[in-house]
Amino acid sequence: MRLNIPKNALPVIGILIILILMELFAPQPIDWTKSFNEDDKRPFGCFLLKELIQNDLFPDQEFKISSNAIFNYPETDSLSTKKNYIFVTNDFSPQEWEINTIMDLAKNGNQIFIASSNLGKAFSDSLHVHIESDIQFSELVAVKKKSQNLENPVLQGKSKFEYPKAFDNSTIAKFNKDSAVVLGRDHQRKIQLVKISYGEGNFFISCQPLAFTNYNVVQNENANYIAGAFSYLPPNPIVWDEYYKPLRALRSTSPIIFLLSSPPLKMAYYILLACLLLVLIFQGKRQQRMIPVLKPLPNTSLEFIKTMGRLYYNRKNHKDIALKKIKYLKEFCKSRYHINLTIDTLNEVSKRSGISLKTLEILFNLADKISNSQNISQETLEDLHSKVEYIYKSGK
Numbered sequence: 001m002r003l004n005i006p007k008n009a010l011p012v013i014g015i016l017i018i019l020i021l022m023e024l025f026a027p028q029p030i031d032w033t034k035s036f037n038e039d040d041k042r043p044f045g046c047f048l049l050k051e052l053i054q055n056d057l058f059p060d061q062e063f064k065i066s067s068n069a070i071f072n073y074p075e076t077d078s079l080s081t082k083k084n085y086i087f088v089t090n091d092f093s094p095q096e097w098e099i100n101t102i103m104d105l106a107k108n109g110n111q112i113f114i115a116s117s118n119l120g121k122a123f124s125d126s127l128h129v130h131i132e133s134d135i136q137f138s139e140l141v142a143v144k145k146k147s148q149n150l151e152n153p154v155l156q157g158k159s160k161f162e163y164p165k166a167f168d169n170s171t172i173a174k175f176n177k178d179s180a181v182v183l184g185r186d187h188q189r190k191i192q193l194v195k196i197s198y199g200e201g202n203f204f205i206s207c208q209p210l211a212f213t214n215y216n217v218v219q220n221e222n223a224n225y226i227a228g229a230f231s232y233l234p235p236n237p238i239v240w241d242e243y244y245k246p247l248r249a250l251r252s253t254s255p256i257i258f259l260l261s262s263p264p265l266k267m268a269y270y271i272l273l274a275c276l277l278l279v280l281i282f283q284g285k286r287q288q289r290m291i292p293v294l295k296p297l298p299n300t301s302l303e304f305i306k307t308m309g310r311l312y313y314n315r316k317n318h319k320d321i322a323l324k325k326i327k328y329l330k331e332f333c334k335s336r337y338h339i340n341l342t343i344d345t346l347n348e349v350s351k352r353s354g355i356s357l358k359t360l361e362i363l364f365n366l367a368d369k370i371s372n373s374q375n376i377s378q379e380t381l382e383d384l385h386s387k388v389e390y391i392y393k394s395g396k
Contacts, residue, residue: 016274028263035247036088036209038065038240043215044166046088049226052217053086053238057230062237069243070098076108078200084111084233087241088212093120094244107199111233115206117168127196130174131207148186148208148225150193155228160187162220166210175205183232193229204232318381319370326367329388336395353395363387 034044041047054063066073085105092114094102099122106112117131124130146167147160171190184193184206196203206212206229216222242248333341337352346364350357366384370376 012278016271016278020271031263033247034090034210034213036090036213036245037247038242041214044210044213046213048214048217049088049212050240052223052226053230053240057227058084058233058235058238061235063240064238065240065242067242070094070101073101073105076105076110078108080108081237082109082111082201082234083237083239084113085239085241087112087114087116087244088209089116089241089244090209090246091118091120092116092123092244093118094123096122099123099126103198106201106203109200111202111204111236113204113206113230113233115209115212117170117207117209119205127198127203127205128174128176129172129180129194129196129203129205131170131205132173133168133170146187148184148192148211150184150225150228151182152228155231161211161222161225163208163211163216163222164219166213166215166219168208168210170207172205172207184229195232202232204229318378319373319376322370322376322381322384325384325388326370329391332392353391355391355394359387359390363391 031042032044033042035042036044036046038046038050050063085102102112102123103126117133119127119129119131145162145164147162148167149156149160171186172192172194175191175194175196179197181195181197182191182193183195183204184191186192192208193204193206196205210216211222212226217226330341333339333349333353337349339345339348339352341349341364343364346360347357349355350360366380366387370380370384
């Protein structure tokens with residue numbers, strides 16, 4: 001089949017091919033989306049953090065990924081296996097009915113590590129800890145190197161852990177000093193990491209989730225800060241949260257949103273739309289002529305039957321109808337019971353059909369009488385009809 005391409009379409013197709021090649025071979029820009037997902041290898045994903053926890057920090061502990069809300073967590077008590085629950089996101093705002101569950105987890109001896117630059121009001125009030133964002137004008141004019149460090153001298157690095165890019169202007173401003181211990185501060189001595197005792201367990205709250213992303217795992221010696229922060233957790237099984245993530249809603253709302261969230265899929269989607277547009281432009285005029293609608297042939301079977309019925313009724317030829325009924329009955333016996341209906345085979349037909357021999361003999365005698373008669377009455381035809389219908393309905 002020869003493909004006919006209009007000449008005026010060639011420049012458009014050439015430009016489209018050039019754009020596709022430029023997109024394929026051009027250097028891809030860095031995607032700074034803050035996903036915090038465990039399988040995301042972009043700068044602000046947490047793939048390296050998950051690998052660090054599994055292979056270096058807690059190599060002998062079970063690592064489970066949870067995609068469920070907190071209220072769907074299995075019920076635990078003080079005798080259950082203690083676990084470390086890790087939440088890394090930009091906004092940790094559990095619902096009011098979820099807060100009791102997470103508080104019970106800590107109360108029964110579990111450790112809850114939350115790295116988030118924002119805590120929901122209900123959860124903040126329940127834990128008596130509040131995070132505030134502080135954007136200073138001086139920092140907008142000239143970018144300064146931001147840093148943080150741990151309070152424990154044993155866990156401190158040779159110098160402060162610096163964050164030239166990935167660092168939120170957040171600080172833990174308010175907390176209950178009777179139950180909280182400051183574990184880390186930033187370059188301005190503002191609190192960044194605290195430990196809050198609750199029941200038999202503890203909450204660890206960090207307001208710098210970006211410090212735990214891929215970008216900072218490989219940046220300078222910042223992996224040592226992560227190791228120091230997680231060193232406060234006991235060697236218990238790990239439960240990694242994948243539910244309270246900023247892009248969770250985008251994963252489940254619409255296929256179009258998912259396509260547009262990935263640059264290669266986004267490009268393929270736009271190319272598909274462009275190709276469809278070209279088809280509409282250059283093939284819109286090449287329309288096939290209208291095909292006439294052919295009416296189906298009418299079913300005249302019913303009309304034929306009515307006509308034949310009126311013909312027989314007007315002629316009063318009852319014997320002809322009776323002979324046809326007898327003929328159809330013999331064909332029925334031959335196809336159904338594989339035997340010819342004669343005076344000598346009545347006994348065999350009776351056995352195969354389950355109809356009494358007496359009934360068959362009466363029917364056969366009536367048929368023989370009709371065959372030897374010149375004409376028959378309507379009553380005789382009706383009698384034959386009733387006996388034949390009985391054979392059809394009562395036979396096996």
